[in-house]
Amino acid sequence: MKDVVSGLFLILLALIGLWLNQDHNLGSARRMGPGYMPMLVFWIQVGLGTAVTLIGLFSGPDPLEKWTGLDMASLALGVAAGFIVWAIATNLGPFFSQTYNGVGLGVLAGMLVVSWSAGWRKIGLICASMAVFALLLEKFGFFAALIGLIIVASMAERTHTVRGVAGMLVFLLVLCWWVFIYELDIRVNLWPQF
Incomplete structure (x- = not known):
């Protein structure tokens, strides 16, 4: 369960970052603007959060981890x-x-x-x-x-x-x-x- 919540949390933070990054000029891969690199990092974070969420969904419950x-x-x-x-x-x-x-x-x-x-x-x-x-x-x-x-x-x-x-x-x-x-x-x- 913690993996699922952690993955969703990573996705949420990345989506907030993408929303906040809208004010910056992205440019292109050849001439990057100030918003290009943060945009790439946020999309990588969305991918990472998705992977963590999917692994958490399909790995089953961990009997050693319980939410206190x-x-x-x-x-x-x-x-x-x-x-x-x-x-x-x-x-x-x-x-x-x-x-x-x-x-x-x-x-x-x-x-x-x-x-x-x-x-x-x-x-x-x-x-x-x-x-x-x-x-x-x-x-x-x-x-x-x-x-x-x-x-x-x-x-x-x-x-x-x-x-x-x-x-x-x-x-x-x-x-x-x-x-x-x-x-x-x-x-x-x-x-x-x-």
């Missing part, structure tokens, strides 16, 4: 917290009222609430890490956003050690710089811009 009251409550409270924080975020200043930063803050709050439940902890913290990346990228730069993403995502698995996370952090910082900045020449701030 905390699982249901954290999911409901997470959705409510996300919408409430999103509504309040537009009044927190221009950073959150412009673009999608208010939505990102709502997603971060909702996913942190969802992750209180052990059953939702992994997906909640991984989604929260993506929101942290999105919120930090513009003001704090690529490296701070990537560090935030890696640290929050590493909390999803309790077996990670500080040494292992530090090694992964260094490796991914170098790899992402080489791929996205050096090779693909993506123009993004690497350091904080205040």
Whole structure:
């Protein structure tokens, strides 16, 4: 059942993203506009959510997984917290009222609430890490956003050690710089811009 709900949740988030992305120029594959890459990512997420849902429907019930009251409550409270924080975020200043930063803050709050439940902890913290990346990228730069993403995502698995996370952090910082900045020449701030 959790696979089905998770798949539907991924599809819902992707459809919201596609709806919000309508304001951006898509361009073409040869001359991509600012909305082209998000559109591709959202469609890939729809496909992933569909696959997760179908696998969940046909795999049958898992006798080891049962929904607890905390699982249901954290999911409901997470959705409510996300919408409430999103509504309040537009009044927190221009950073959150412009673009999608208010939505990102709502997603971060909702996913942190969802992750209180052990059953939702992994997906909640991984989604929260993506929101942290999105919120930090513009003001704090690529490296701070990537560090935030890696640290929050590493909390999803309790077996990670500080040494292992530090090694992964260094490796991914170098790899992402080489791929996205050096090779693909993506123009993004690497350091904080205040």
